[in-house]
Ligand SMILES: Cc1cc2nc3c(=O)[nH]c(=O)nc-3n(C[C@H](O)[C@H](O)[C@H](O)COP(=O)(O)O)c2cc1C
Ligand code: SF4
């Protein structure tokens with residue numbers, strides 16, 4: 508099978524998931540082409556040579572990131588093309604369930620065959636930093652979910668259920684704010700020049716070319732920001748103030764070392780039936796993955 512994976516990433520979690528997916532599909536003998544969306548490129552893609560197209564995105568504000576939706580809307584998917592969605596995000600509360608709502612609308616308009624959707628858990632790049640051992644546990648569930656995805660997608664087994672009303676309402680209400688939040692928040696971004704070492708990484712890596720050095724050498728911002736957090740997340744000296752997200756205490760700085768995390772040994776599960784509070788959302792998610800995995804592979 509010839510498979511095309513089209514994805515958007517801010518801080519590279521979706522790139523990580525895409526690479527894992529590519530490896531898993533290649534192990535099954537598929538030929539895989541990946542395409543990372545550049546928000547400044549409006550290229551029209553030709554999907555006709557591919558048997559299946561996978562669309563990958565992180566969740567931003569209970570919806571798809573705006574550059575991803577815009578790019579997908581610009582494409583023309585051939586009628587009857589098999590398409591699936593693989594998304595990822597920091598938590599698995601049901602408010603995230605309908606996050607691909609607007610993408611589905613576009614795909615249905617093009618009359619594609621969209622029957623599969625998978626939600627992977629990846630650590631937050633805003634809000635708060637995840638503990639390495641919890642990430643390792645998420646990765647072990649992701650591995651199972653990946654095997655489920657590959658099996659179901661390659662064998663044409665559908666898994667997409669209609670979205671419930673509450674997640675649909677949340678996505679519809681919050682998405683418009685997310686789509687303009689970056690441009691507005693950009694007015695509030697600041698860099699502490701006493702900390703900044705002038706490495707230029709933020710300027711080089713900003714996908715929107717939204718960051719520049721002024722005549723005095725200070726780091727400044729235009730107002731065209733997709734709020735991906737790549738700049739502040741990877742700043743080596745944590746010199747950013749990310750506007751209203753900073754006021755909420757939501758800045759996360761420093762990339763996760765996934766290679767190291769993958770090699771960790773977990774003695775006992777972190778998410779258990781006793782887990783309460785914020786991480787409770789993972790209980791149901793992990794149970795569902797285990798249940799489906801057992802149905803498919805352990806019976
Ligand atoms: C602006 C923004 C909004 C986000 N909103 C959500 C959200 O609504 N739900 C969630 O679970 N995670 C949310 N996240 C976390 C990301 O979905 C998560 O960290 C994801 O793995 C990032 O993927 P990336 O590195 O490919 O951009 C948000 C992150 C950003 C930057
Ligand atoms: S990444 Fe951080 S240290 Fe480097 S130029 Fe940007 S603000 Fe300064």
Ligand code: SF4
Nearest residue numbers: 713732733735736738
């Ligand atoms: S300014 Fe920062 S958050 Fe905005 S698009 Fe550039 S890298 Fe992403």
